[in-house]
Amino acid sequence: MTNVLGGSDRRLKFGIFFVCLALYIAVGYWLQIQNGFIMGDTLSRVSSTRSVLFSRDPHLAALGFIFTPVAAMVQIPAVWLSPFFPEITARAFSGTLMSALFMSGAAVQIFSMGADRGLPRAYALAITAMFALNPMIVFYGSNGMSEGPFIFFMTWAVRRLIMWMVDDDVHHLVTAGGVAMGLAYLTRYDALATVGAAGLVVGITTYLRARPAPRVRRAVMDMLIVSGPGVAAFLGWAVAGWLITGEAFAQFTSQYGNAAILEQSGMTAPNTVEAVSFAGACIMLLAPTLLPLMLWAIMQRWGRPNWQMLVAPLAMFGAVLAFQALSYAQGSTFPFLRFFIIAIPMAATLALLGVPDGTFAPPKRRGKYAPAASVVVPQRRTAATYVVVASTFAIGIPVTVVGMSLPDYAPQEYGLAAVLAPDPGDVTDRAATEQRIARTFATERRIADYLETLDLPDSSVITDTVYGFGIIAASPRPKMFVIPSDPDFTELLNDPVENGVRYLLSVPPTGRGTSDALNLRYPTLYETGAEVATLELEIPNDGDGQPDWRLYRVADPSESG
Structure with missing residues (x-):
């Protein structure tokens, strides 16, 4: 058994990475390209990334400021190839490549937590395999969502701070704070909680260790090293958003942000008991043995050398879970199982x-x-x-399978049943909903195909990206569309007749459609054409949560005159 890092461990890490990468890419290909099962946030990011390269006005700010940028920016090289491989954007396969790379890296970080401490390889590999093959990890390692990079940066940061607790090597602080946690915030907003938690842990630890004066200055310095970059990322992203869009925190203030979506959807904040109960249930569905593993690890380490290693994962992973529970209680986020996915790497770390x-x-x-x-x-x-601890961790896999099938907790995952175990004879309402979830964005792809047959010039179709991102991502000619990130969007929308616009893509002015720019400018557009266009085509939508589209042909200038 090899107890220290060496060439063989490095080869093993490469092996873990590429095996996981192949698995996640294969699953993503099967889900998204072969079956068309695509997550909305994934396709939205892909569409925004494509706008950076191929819109009427290509520019980096076209990524937008609703999502943090990392998960979209790293897709730019893959999206650049989309003219040669259209499915990269039409089926959001660039998202699969992104999440697969990061989730494979997270598996390597889990293994490295064991290798750093000289654990038996068989045990470290077993825990890594159970982490990597957990159904939620496989799904979010293959579907292009931001969970993959977020888990990677979190496990990387936690791993380095675990070792810092043992050897006080400043390189761990620089890596965990200067790289991992800064990028974690630029991947998901909830990383801000772990930035603060890490700063407290490091500051208090340094203060207690460095007894000679000036111990306060040393503690503050270490806090700045580990949390300063995350705070800088927070401030920098807010300033950039404010300078470009006039909104420092668009996720919470924009008509396209979470707060607006929740309001438009008619959702209300739960009471504290409901929020805590929901958060607890989600954690138990993802990591049912988290509490026993935590208690066991504390019992095994308390009062023994290096017991402080437990502080980093408990504080940092715990901060994210607490942040999500608080966000849900305040009505600023959705009741989604995936928001508590960090419980899985937390359980693996404790194992x-x-x-x-x-x-x-x-x-x-x-x-x-x-x-x-x-x-x-x-x-x-x-x-x-080893067998008992590993078996305890393994219990999470079948429980998570069950959790992903529960609509009340996993509204974004339970539709997988329509592609994993299709049953044509099932005529229940649930089966119908699962099939609609699996067909989401199929209608938008058909609309893109229809518009392509019209052989339209650039700047011919105005649509908002509230719902229109699926059409734009599927179109082989994105310059056909006038979208909100274009600098002349408002000008063309205000006078489509004189500006040569041919079509307006309209959605109902209800729910999220109330924030659609076309509905805000022309409140009666969907119903009557608002005296600027005539109805050419109505397209019922067979996807879940998607609107029935209407394609309006803009009046010819000679006719309006």
Whole structure:
């Protein structure tokens, strides 16, 4: 058994990465390209990324400021190839490539948490495999959502801070804070909670360790190293959004943000008991043995050398779970199972910390205030300990399968049944809904195909991206569309007749459609054409939660005159 990092461990990490990468890409290809099962946020990001390269006015700010940018920006190289491989955008396959890369990296980080501490390879591999093959991890490693990069950055940061607790090596702080947590915030807003938690953990730890004066200054310095970049990312993204759009926090203030979507959908904030109950249920569905693993790890480590390693994962992962529960309680986010997915890597980390340490990887530079490297009598290693802890962690897999099938907790996942186990004879309402979920964006692809047959010039069709992103992503000619990120969008929308616009794509002015720019400018457009256009085509939608479209042909200038 190899207890320290070496060439063989590096090869094993490469092997883990590429096996997971192949698995997640294959699943994504099967789901999205072969079956058309595409998540809305994934396709929206792909459409925005495409606008950066191929819209009427290509520019980086076309990514928008509703989502943080990392998950979209890293797709730019793949989207650049979309003229040669249209499915990259039409079926959001660039998103699959992105999430697969990051989730594979997260699997490597989980394995490395064991390798760093010299755990038996078989055990570290077993925990890594159970993490990587968890159905939620497989799904979100393959569907192009932001969970993949977020879990990668979180596990990377936690892993490095676990080791910092042991050796006080400043390189861990720089990597965890200067890279991982800063990028985590630029991937998901909930990383801000872990930025704060890490700062507190590091500051308090340094203060307690560095007893000679000036201990406060040392504590503050370490806090700045680990949390400063995350705070800078928070401020920088807010300033950029304010300078470009006039809104520092568009996710919460924009007509396209979460707060607006919740209001438009008629959703109300739950009371505290409901919010806590929902959060607890989601955590139990994703990691049902999280509490036993945590208690076991504490019992095994309390009062023993390096017990402080437990603080980092409990504080950092716990901060994200608490942030999500609080956000739901305040009515600023949705009741989605996936928002608590960080419970899975948290449980994996505790499973790795719940067994005896081996030989630690040597630090690059052991810190001055690292705990004394005392001679420790090796703890007895019995196979039973590893089997029991691993089996406890494994319980999460079948429970998560059940959780993903529950519409009340997993409204975005339970529709997978329509492609995983299709039953043509099932005529229940639930089966019909599952099939509609699986068909989401199929109508939008047909609209894109129809518009392509019209052989329209550039700037011919005005649509908002509230719902129109699916059509734009599927079209082989995105310059055909005038969209809100174009600088002349308002000008053309105000006078489509004189500006040569041929068509207006309209959605009902209800629900999210109330924020559609065309409905705001022409409140009667969907019903009557608002005296600027005549109805050419009505397209019923067979996707779940998607609107019935109406294609209006703009009046010819000679006719209006």
